[in-house]
Amino acid sequence: MQPIISVVGKSEGGKTTLLERLIAELKRRGRKVAIIKHTHHDFEIDEVGKDSWRFSQAGGDVVTVSSPCRFAIFKKTEQDLDPQELARFIVGDYDLILTEGFMRSDTLKIEVHRKEVSAELQCSPQQLLAVVTDEPLAVDVPQFSKDDVEKIVDLIENKVLAQREGEDVELFINDTYVPIKPFVSEFMSRTLIGMVSALKGIKEVKNLSISLRKKA
Amino acid sequence: MQPIISVVGKSEGGKTTLLERLIAELKRRGRKVAIIKHTHHDFEIDEVGKDSWRFSQAGGDVVTVSSPCRFAIFKKTEQDLDPQELARFIVGDYDLILTEGFMRSDTLKIEVHRKEVSAELQCSPQQLLAVVTDEPLAVDVPQFSKDDVEKIVDLIENKVLAQREGEDVELFINDTYVPIKPFVSEFMSRTLIGMVSALKGIKEVKNLSISLRKKA
Numbered sequence: 001m002q003p004i005i006s007v008v009g010k011s012e013g014g015k016t017t018l019l020e021r022l023i024a025e026l027k028r029r030g031r032k033v034a035i036i037k038h039t040h041h042d043f044e045i046d047e048v049g050k051d052s053w054r055f056s057q058a059g060g061d062v063v064t065v066s067s068p069c070r071f072a073i074f075k076k077t078e079q080d081l082d083p084q085e086l087a088r089f090i091v092g093d094y095d096l097i098l099t100e101g102f103m104r105s106d107t108l109k110i111e112v113h114r115k116e117v118s119a120e121l122q123c124s125p126q127q128l129l130a131v132v133t134d135e136p137l138a139v140d141v142p143q144f145s146k147d148d149v150e151k152i153v154d155l156i157e158n159k160v161l162a163q164r165e166g167e168d169v170e171l172f173i174n175d176t177y178v179p180i181k182p183f184v185s186e187f188m189s190r191t192l193i194g195m196v197s198a199l200k201g202i203k204e205v206k207n208l209s210i211s212l213r214k215k216a
Numbered sequence: 217m218q219p220i221i222s223v224v225g226k227s228e229g230g231k232t233t234l235l236e237r238l239i240a241e242l243k244r245r246g247r248k249v250a251i252i253k254h255t256h257h258d259f260e261i262d263e264v265g266k267d268s269w270r271f272s273q274a275g276g277d278v279v280t281v282s283s284p285c286r287f288a289i290f291k292k293t294e295q296d297l298d299p300q301e302l303a304r305f306i307v308g309d310y311d312l313i314l315t316e317g318f319m320r321s322d323t324l325k326i327e328v329h330r331k332e333v334s335a336e337l338q339c340s341p342q343q344l345l346a347v348v349t350d351e352p353l354a355v356d357v358p359q360f361s362k363d364d365v366e367k368i369v370d371l372i373e374n375k376v377l378a379q380r381e382g383e384d385v386e387l388f389i390n391d392t393y394v395p396i397k398p399f400v401s402e403f404m405s406r407t408l409i410g411m412v413s414a415l416k417g418i419k420e421v422k423n424l425s426i427s428l429r430k431k432a
Contacts, residue, residue: 033275061250
């Protein structure tokens with residue numbers, strides 16, 4: 001699974017602006033970035049085209065609208081999903097997933113702190129990759145000002161992205177993410193690449209995905 | 217891959233209304249349905265929350281907004297995608313994908329015909345599962361009126377959904393869908409289920425997905 005870093009902190013602390021700047025800097029360095037924003041409010045899908053709303057109302061479990069320059073997928077859920085669960089729907093070759101919010105999820109965090117907004121940090125130091133703060137804090141975590149965007153991205157590159165090497169295998173069974181150890185991951189990866197390389201027309205395998213379902 | 221049926225025909229012929237009614241009838245029969253609408257116009261993602269627009273502008277390759285009752289994923293593309301390519305992003309256990317539009321894609325079609333709107337059919341009879349028409353047509357394809365929703369769904373059930381048995385394996389290599397024969401599909405399916413059944417805590421496998429990518 002791609003590494004996930006959650007930008008968290010109280011409302012009005014500057015999370016969205018920090019994220020925008022991190023995205024732009026990561027892009028400048030050639031990274032592919034996926035973003036997941038958490039919101040407590042429901043949002044309307046109406047505006048994307050009355051038809052998508054009509055299909056959803058009629059009972060469509062998932063509704064996609066596709067144009068020549070983008071597509072949008074809308075899916076109903078019965079509860080808040082974790083970034084790890086949402087990551088499954090973000091098919092593609094991303095270096096990093098950045099989220100806004102998801103305070104309670106088990107992800108690495110960058111907390112945005114402003115003394116006007118909050119007296120203390122929301123996260124424990126163990127969860128924190130970094131703090132972006134407008135005052136010095138007595139915690140043993142790298143601290144940055146909101147303008148230290150390049151330095152924060154350096155930290156992400158060195159502490160998070162540099163750790164990823166070799167092949168990356170992601171496994172879901174019965175719709176649940178199953179973490180696997182490096183040895184198992186390598187075994188599966190080699191078996192799968194070997195298996196598909198026997199198929200006609202397959203030369204180099206850069207990425208591969210297989211899904212299967214048993215029918216009722 | 218799930219079966220895909222495209223509802224096509226000239227504008228103002230009644231495609232959206234027919235689709236709404238088909239979705240509702242399929243749902244009533246306990247089917248899970250995904251919908252893909254094709255549009256030639258770009259659509260604005262602005263309204264779903266200014267932040268998703270900001271993240272996209274900043275360079276986010278894919279932007280997701282998640283609330284407790286739904287999520288939306290927005291992805292930029294460089295060209296129109298086929299329903300088969302879009303289907304990959306619709307993760308989940310659907311019985312059927314219905315599309316509006318995608319006239320030129322290699323999918324089964326239901327054409328909606330109105331004599332006021334068009335003199336002749338847009339599809340060749342070989343592509344057509346059915347025609348929904350307001351006048352009798354001299355083609356050897358099942359013909360229905362727009363109110364024959366139950367009969368059309370009967371046809372979908374009998375001609376399309378009843379064909380699906382056993383396991384269903386979908387394979388993508390280097391982001392391209394690779395069709396596989398039933399024998400290969402069964403071989404892969406058994407190998408994969410055998411492989412993961414050795415993992416701790418795995419009992420019955422109802423569905424499974426594995427993706428891997430080689431890192432640069």
